[in-house]
Amino acid sequence: MNDAFRYENGTLVCEQVDLASIGETYGTPAYVYSSSAIRARFRAYQSAFSDLSCRICYSVKANSNLSVLRLLAEEGSGFDIVSGGELYRVLKAGGDGRTVVFSGVGKAASEIRFALAEGIHSFNCESESEIETISGIANSLGRTASIAIRVNPDVDAITHPYISTGLREHKFGVSINAAEALYHRAAQLPSLLPDGVSCHIGSQLLDLDPLVEAADKALRLIDRLRSQGIPIRNLDLGGGLGVPYRSSERAISIETFAKKLRPKLAKADVTLTLEPGRSIVAEAGVLLTRVLLVKTNGQKTFVVVDGAMNDLIRPALYQAHHEIVPVIQPGGEGLIHADIVGPICETGDFFARGRDMAPVEPGELLAIRTAGAYGFVLASNYNSRPRPCELLVDGRRVAIARRREKYDDLTRSE
């Protein structure tokens, strides 16, 4: 259990607020985030890389709540976006467009125009067609677009196949060989400044070696490009540092990551960009849910809760493991073996299968841990379920970062 979420006198608390009272006051299901945990993770990146020329661009897709973005903007974070909508959120949260890097395999002309108008720092480009489009739009607006080409270093990130991106067969980036020709093409196009190399090999990485291998390959490419007269100044290594979803897992330490990169980067004289998402917000959040009922079918016990796959889809989509803990610490010793499921009409609607847990009664609160990243952002209204509220705790204060949706919200746009 990290510092932000811990038991005090038998009750799970977030910072200085107990989650039982949060459940009473704001209802369930509810996402609860700790400001101090988010700040601490961001600062860990900042301090580990403080002696290098480095910009930390929080990856908005992990958790795009305006209050979270505002908090990170205040900490001095830049932002990694993948859509015009994310840029809109960054600006609305008070973020500075000039700190933004725009990633993604397909950007619409309207999104490129928006990004150029806001003077973003750079585009991470993934195809020849894309750089031609950006050049055309930048030229028509009288702007110069700084671009990096996202190379696919062909390393195995050793993570879930849906979130691994750095192999040759994936849709992302261009091969290192093809990239060289693309840089020369970009250098000839008007209104483009090809001054960066970017890569991102996958998410939830628990092993540092693939990241270092990708960095080495990117640095060798930078050397070659420089010797061919293309003055690369920026290296963007993407995001990807994993978090321990199980107590048996060990995250890559940010300090060790920095230590491995330091000598390489110093020698290469580049500015580093990192795009961490999950490693900043995942552990800072829980999804609070209430037990509706407990039923048995034959041999199996099901704990049915009021949260569901529409609120947190990671278990259903990636077979992801999330620790699930009672808000009030159980008194007894015995365990039940149960599936923890939501009310949605899908067999895939589960948070945990075959979990050993303390017996629970209807009305009890459970906290689904490590839900601050890729939780609410992936929520939907499936089964016409209003999406949960998001609460941001700061010390003793609880702010409603997003109110719970009402039935009216479900039909508002129809």
Ligand code: LLP
């Ligand atoms: N940069 C790029 C280009 C990315 O594609 C991603 C994540 C990131 C940065 C941030 O990666 P992070 O530091 O969060 O690992 N929904 C999945 C994760 C999808 C990740 C997509 N790209 C999940 O819930 O596990």
